[in-house]
Amino acid sequence: MTGSNKELLLAELASLYGLAPSYTDNAGQNHPTTSSTQAAILRTMGLQCQSEVALREELNRRRCLPWTRLTPPVLALCQSQYPAVWDFHTLLQRGRLPHDLKGSWEILDESGQCIHSADFGPELQVIEVKNFGTDCFGRTAIPLPQTLALGYYDLKVRVETSGFERESRTLLIIAPERVYTPMALLTRRLWGFSVPLYALRSQTDWGIGDLGDLQRLLGWAAGLQASVIGLNPLHHLGLHLDQNVSPYYPTSRCYSNPLYLDLSQVPELATCRSAQEYLAQPQVQRQLDELRQGQRINYPAVATLKFKVLEMLLNTFLEQHGLPALPLTTRGRDFAAFLACEGEPLQRFATFLALSESWRTAGCSYATWQEWPSVYHNPQGPAVAEFAYTHQRQILLYAYAQWLLAGQLQDTSMAAAAWNLPLGLYFDLAVGVNPGGFDTWAEPGLFALDADIGAPPDEFSPLGQNWGLAPLLPEHLRESRYRYFIRMVRHNCPPVGALRLDHVMGLFRLYWIPKGLSPAEGVYVQYPAEEMLKILALESVRRQTAIIGEDLGTVAPYIRDILGGYRILSTRLFYFERRDDGSFTPAEDYPDWVATSITTHDLPTLAGFWQGQDIQMRQQLNLFPNNQAATRAWEDRRRAKLAILSLLQHKGWLPPDTAQNLAESPELPEEVKWRVISHLAQTPCRLLLLSLEDIFGWLDQQNLPGTKDEYPNWRVKLPKLLEEIEKAKEPQQAAEIIGCFRD
Numbered sequence: 001m002t003g004s005n006k007e008l009l010l011a012e013l014a015s016l017y018g019l020a021p022s023y024t025d026n027a028g029q030n031h032p033t034t035s036s037t038q039a040a041i042l043r044t045m046g047l048q049c050q051s052e053v054a055l056r057e058e059l060n061r062r063r064c065l066p067w068t069r070l071t072p073p074v075l076a077l078c079q080s081q082y083p084a085v086w087d088f089h090t091l092l093q094r095g096r097l098p099h100d101l102k103g104s105w106e107i108l109d110e111s112g113q114c115i116h117s118a119d120f121g122p123e124l125q126v127i128e129v130k131n132f133g134t135d136c137f138g139r140t141a142i143p144l145p146q147t148l149a150l151g152y153y154d155l156k157v158r159v160e161t162s163g164f165e166r167e168s169r170t171l172l173i174i175a176p177e178r179v180y181t182p183m184a185l186l187t188r189r190l191w192g193f194s195v196p197l198y199a200l201r202s203q204t205d206w207g208i209g210d211l212g213d214l215q216r217l218l219g220w221a222a223g224l225q226a227s228v229i230g231l232n233p234l235h236h237l238g239l240h241l242d243q244n245v246s247p248y249y250p251t252s253r254c255y256s257n258p259l260y261l262d263l264s265q266v267p268e269l270a271t272c273r274s275a276q277e278y279l280a281q282p283q284v285q286r287q288l289d290e291l292r293q294g295q296r297i298n299y300p301a302v303a304t305l306k307f308k309v310l311e312m313l314l315n316t317f318l319e320q321h322g323l324p325a326l327p328l329t330t331r332g333r334d335f336a337a338f339l340a341c342e343g344e345p346l347q348r349f350a351t352f353l354a355l356s357e358s359w360r361t362a363g364c365s366y367a368t369w370q371e372w373p374s375v376y377h378n379p380q381g382p383a384v385a386e387f388a389y390t391h392q393r394q395i396l397l398y399a400y401a402q403w404l405l406a407g408q409l410q411d412t413s414m415a416a417a418a419w420n421l422p423l424g425l426y427f428d429l430a431v432g433v434n435p436g437g438f439d440t441w442a443e444p445g446l447f448a449l450d451a452d453i454g455a456p457p458d459e460f461s462p463l464g465q466n467w468g469l470a471p472l473l474p475e476h477l478r479e480s481r482y483r484y485f486i487r488m489v490r491h492n493c494p495p496v497g498a499l500r501l502d503h504v505m506g507l508f509r510l511y512w513i514p515k516g517l518s519p520a521e522g523v524y525v526q527y528p529a530e531e532m533l534k535i536l537a538l539e540s541v542r543r544q545t546a547i548i549g550e551d552l553g554t555v556a557p558y559i560r561d562i563l564g565g566y567r568i569l570s571t572r573l574f575y576f577e578r579r580d581d582g583s584f585t586p587a588e589d590y591p592d593w594v595a596t597s598i599t600t601h602d603l604p605t606l607a608g609f610w611q612g613q614d615i616q617m618r619q620q621l622n623l624f625p626n627n628q629a630a631t632r633a634w635e636d637r638r639r640a641k642l643a644i645l646s647l648l649q650h651k652g653w654l655p656p657d658t659a660q661n662l663a664e665s666p667e668l669p670e671e672v673k674w675r676v677i678s679h680l681a682q683t684p685c686r687l688l689l690l691s692l693e694d695i696f697g698w699l700d701q702q703n704l705p706g707t708k709d710e711y712p713n714w715r716v717k718l719p720k721l722l723e724e725i726e727k728a729k730e731p732q733q734a735a736e737i738i739g740c741f742r743d
Contacts, residue, residue, distance in 0.1 A: 007035050009055040014038040016062045017045060018474055018526035020509070026458045026554050033523045040514035041523055044450040045473060060132070067130050067137040070157050070168035073479050076534040078177045079150065085141035086170065088124070090159060092138040095129065097122040098161040105142065107172065108154040115153075116145045148174045150538060152486075171481035175534035178567040179547040182496075184227065184422035185569075188743040191681070191688040192228030192423065193221055193695075193731075194597060196702050197260060198247070198297060198714065202722040204264065207291025207302040211408045212262030213722055215415045220726050222419035224735040228498060229416075230426035230689050232601065232702075234260060234409075238437055239356045240367055241299035245714050246703070248430045248502065249469065251437030253488045255349055256409065258401040259302055263309055265411075266404055267331070272316040275309050296715040307397075314393075314400050324396075338403045345442070345487065348379050350398035351388045352438045358391070368436020370449075379442055413495050423546065423687075424497040429488070431503040431510075432469025439470075443484050446476050451512045454519050458554070462625060464519025465705070471510050474527045486535055493545040500595075504549030504568070507532050508559050533566055548595045548687070552576065564593060569687060574598045574680060575609070575640075582639060584647040590683035597689040598676065601702040605693040606676060610668035612637050613699050621710045638663065648675045668697055677734060681741035688738065692718060692725065695734045 011021065014033070019041055022032040039049050048054040066072065067089050077084050090097065099122050106117035126138040153172035158165065184190060195217065200209025202216075214229070221229055235250030236257050247257075269275055278284060284305075291301060321332030324339050339346065352369070355376060359366045366372055375383035388395060416424030432453045433439045440447045447470040457464040477485060493499050501507070508529040513522040540547050548569040551560060560570060572594050577585040590596065598606050604614040615633045617623075624630040645659040653675045654662070662669050673694070680688055693700070698719055704711040718725075725731065 006052055006055065009052060009059065010035055010038050010042075010049060013042060013047070013049065013055055013059050013062070016059070017042065017047070018509075020524040020526070023456060023511075023524050024554075025456060031456070034521065037514060037517065037521050037523050040517065041448075041451060041512055041525065044448045044512075044514065045475070046445075064132050067132070067139070070159060070166055071155065071170045073169075073481055074171045074173065074528075074531055075155070076173040076175060076531040077144075078175055078534065079148075080177055082144075082146050084144045084146075086144055086155065086172075088140045088142055088157065089137055090140075090161075092126065092129065092136045095126075095136060095138075097124060097126060097138065097140070101159065101161045103157065103159040105155065105157045107145065107148075108156065110152055112154075144172075148172075150174050150176060150541065152538075173531070173534055173538065175538040176541045177537070178565070179537045179540035180544050181567050182422060182544070182546055185546060185686050188422075189684070189686055189688070190227035190422060191690070191738050191742055192226045192230060192421075192426070193217075194230035194426075194689045194691045196232050196601065196714075196718075197234070198232065199702065199716060199718045200722055201292070201717050201720070203292075205292055206263070206288060206305060207294065208259050208297050208299075210260050210262040211405075211412050212265055215262075215412050216722060216726075218412070218416050218419050218421060218424075222421055224731060225739065226735070227421055228423035228426050228687070228689070229421075230498075230500070231428060233428040233430045233502070235430060236438070237299075238434065239303070239353060239360065241303050243367060244434070244708075245297075245299050247428075247714065248467075249434050250430055250439075251434050252349065252439045252442075253430060253433060254345065254439065254484075254491050255402055256405045256491075258310070258398075258405060259299070259306060261306065261310075261401065261404055261408060263306060263313070265408060266313055268313040268316040268320070269309075271320070272312050274315070275312040278309065278312065295717055296712050297717060299715075307401075310401055311397060314397050317400065335400070335403055338406065339399060342399075342402070346399055346402060347388070347395070348442050349438055350395040350402075351384060351391075352379070352441055353398045354391050354394040355384070355387060357394065358387075368434075369438075369441045370436055377441075378444070409494075413497065417496060425494040426498040426500060426548070426689075427492055427494050428500045429492045429502060430469075431501075431506045432467065432471060435468070435470035439484070443480075446472060446480060446484060448473050448512065450515045452515065453506075453510050454513045454522060455511055455553070456522060457520050461519075461705075462629075464513075464522070466513050466519050471512055471525070472527075474525065478528055478531070482531070482535055485532060486539070489536055489539045490543070493539055493543040496544045498546040498548060499540075500548040500550060501568075502550050504551050504563065505553075505555060505559055507536075508556075508562075529562070533562070537566055552600075567593070570594045572596045572685065573600065573603070574676065575603060578643070582643055584643050586647070586650075587679050587682035588684070590685050592684045592686065594683075594685040595687040595689060596680055596683055596685040597691070598680065598694050599691065599701075602705050604701050605691065605698055606673060607668040607694075607697045608699045608701055609637070610641065610672070611666065611699065614701065614704065617704055617711065618706075621707060623706050644672065644676065647679065648672065651675075651679070653678070670697075673697055674733070674737060678737050678741065681738045688742070690734060692731075695730050696720065696728070697730075 019038055022030050024030050042049045047058050070089060075086055101122045103120045106114045109115050124140040126140055128139040130137050151174055155170040155172045157168045197209045197214060200213045202213050218229055233247040234256045236252045236255040237245055238251030322328035324336040327333040327336045413425055435449055449470055451471060452466050453469040453471050454466040509524045509526050511522050512525050513519050549563050550571050552571055608614055619630050641663045645662055648654045649656055700716045702716055703713045
């Protein structure tokens with residue numbers, strides 16, 4: 001066999017599994033996917049591609065799969081897609097259905113109750129035939145009932161022929177045509193604040209912002225006529241908090257970070273003498289003061305302190321309210337009901353954390369579960385079961401923390417509603433997970449652990465980006481009937497709020513980089529976007545959650561068209577909205593169905609942009625490939641500042657002869673800051689989010705991409721206390737400016 005023939009087979013198999021043959025970069029250059037990348041990704045997917053024989057076997061298996069199964073794993077429909085049918089496949093005899101074919105189907109709702117059923121036989125009409133070797137398969141179409149409400153259904157099919165029985169199950173999704181759209185977004189142009197919750201400081205915090213601070217901030221925002229508070233992802237980061245603490249690198253996207261608990265709101269604290277005495281100790285008070293006053297968040301110290309107190313609170317809870325198996329009070333029964341509702345997934349999550357803690361206590365520096373003894377790699381194995389049996393109290397502690405979090409998050413949503421914030425809370429969903437974290441351990445076979453998510457080289461990152469996140473396997477995700485995806489979306493949708501999807505293009509395709517290769521050697525892998533979007537729409541409507549898609553960077557027009565059809569808000573950043581000649585886009589030319597802001601956590605604040613602090617940091621850390629690149633960055637920044645001033649002058653907001661002096665100002669001029677905010681307030685964009693950093697003119701950005709320990713990523717605290725922010729004139733001034741231009 002020639003190399004070219006093998007490459008053709010490899011390319012065909014890659015196409016069947018959603019690997020793009022090439023991609024086009026920002027400059028319009030086409031980059032073909034190499035055979036070595038195709039082979040590496042296919043191996044990551046569990047396929048054999050080392051020889052022609054192996055490739056042909058994989059091709060045959062993949063082509064046959066839809067025909068050899070009775071029904072597909074998933075059928076997703078909009079309510080408007082009637083009359084609808086479901087496909088049924090079976091082996092034919094002489095081109096016809098077997099004469100002794102006996103079949104039945106039933107549709108079960110989410111409670112497990114059968115709501116529709118019917119029998120069928122050889123009278124069904126074959127509408128398509130496919131031959132594989134000596135076998136001939138046929139496809140028939142059976143009508144679906146037209147009375148199905150929105151929701152998930154279990155379609156069960158049983159077939160008997162020639163004494164042989166087969167069964168199949170399909171997840172049937174009946175979804176709305178679009179995501180939930182609050183009336184306020186349809187009728188008004190809203191605005192609010194974006195806040196890194198971890199960075200909030202107050203006179204009562206424990207070294208990190210918490211949900212108590214957030215509840216207070218909601219009341220303050222409502223007083224300024226804001227509509228929403230946008231937050232960083234609240235995902236659980238695991239227990240290795242001396243390492244990566246990025247909220248976009250979670251151990252799980254299905255559970256929340258207990259460091260955000262406001263322990264002063266936990267009822268057990270009022271009666272827990274051990275916790276009260278512990279917190280009253282002078283050395284503990286000194287530690288709290290140090291954590292509060294530190295300019296950077298000390299995650300390990302905060303976690304140690306909070307969990308020490310949580311253990312005491314759990315002991316008090318069990319004494320007063322009983323074990324979950326034998327609850328003594330209403331509060332005890334509430335906890336037991338929570339555990340029963342969350343079920344096995346929460347038990348597994350708490351067990352994972354207890355295992356992680358046990359290794360750390362034993363002095364083992366395991367950063368990932370792959371480093372654990374192999375007997376603990378299987379979450380359903382006997383070693384894990386034995387550990388769970390002997391560590392029930394520790395496991396209960398982590399479940400107790402999630403229960404408290406669920407309660408405080410619900411209280412926070414209720415506070416937003418009580419303050420009449422039209423959008424309330426705006427959560428953020430990370431695009432991937434830590435490959436050594438809980439989600440990949442709990443869902444074996446669902447993630448590609450030999451590849452990372454990233455981005456190809458472009459003008460902003462000439463070498464490309466490797467985010468180190470584990471991608472979901474599209475085929476396995478669908479075969480699992482989207483169990484993980486549904487749970488993840490449901491957990492992150494705040495009721496009567498909004499959810500931002502980081503890198504929303506990941507619903508359509510993700511850039512995979514094989515382990516050991518550079519970002520330039522990656523490939524785009526397609527995902528079943530239509531089915532995932534229907535799940536998103538269903539969960540959004542059920543929770544009354546608006547959806548925002550972060551679609552920055554190179555985005556195929558068809559993706560934005562589809563997202564717009566689902567009423568998912570697009571994203572626009574002031575920095576990026578520029579014309580081909582370098583000028584900034586006029587306010588009236590911004591799209592309507594958009595969430596806009598000046599910057600994000602990965603980009604400089606407006607003050608930092610003006611001073612070039614990000615460029616200075618990159619120079620100091622040698623992040624530019626050469627001196628010429630740094631020089632070009634400074635030149636581009638100078639031109640950008642002049643373009644900003646030209647935009648503001650064109651509006652008549654700045655005198656025509658001040659541009660040069662303002663551009664040379666070492667600090668962001670106040671008039672420029674307020675006029676940029678005014679510019680965005682004038683846009684037709686449905687949602688405007690302003691960061692506290694931009695309102696106050698603070699310099700430090702939350703994350704400097706391309707760095708790890710060189711910059712205090714995700715550890716930067718806000719310069720002012722919450723009590724000072726509440727009294728400051730700058731937010732009031734921002735609200736007054738926005739009020740002049742927005743509904």
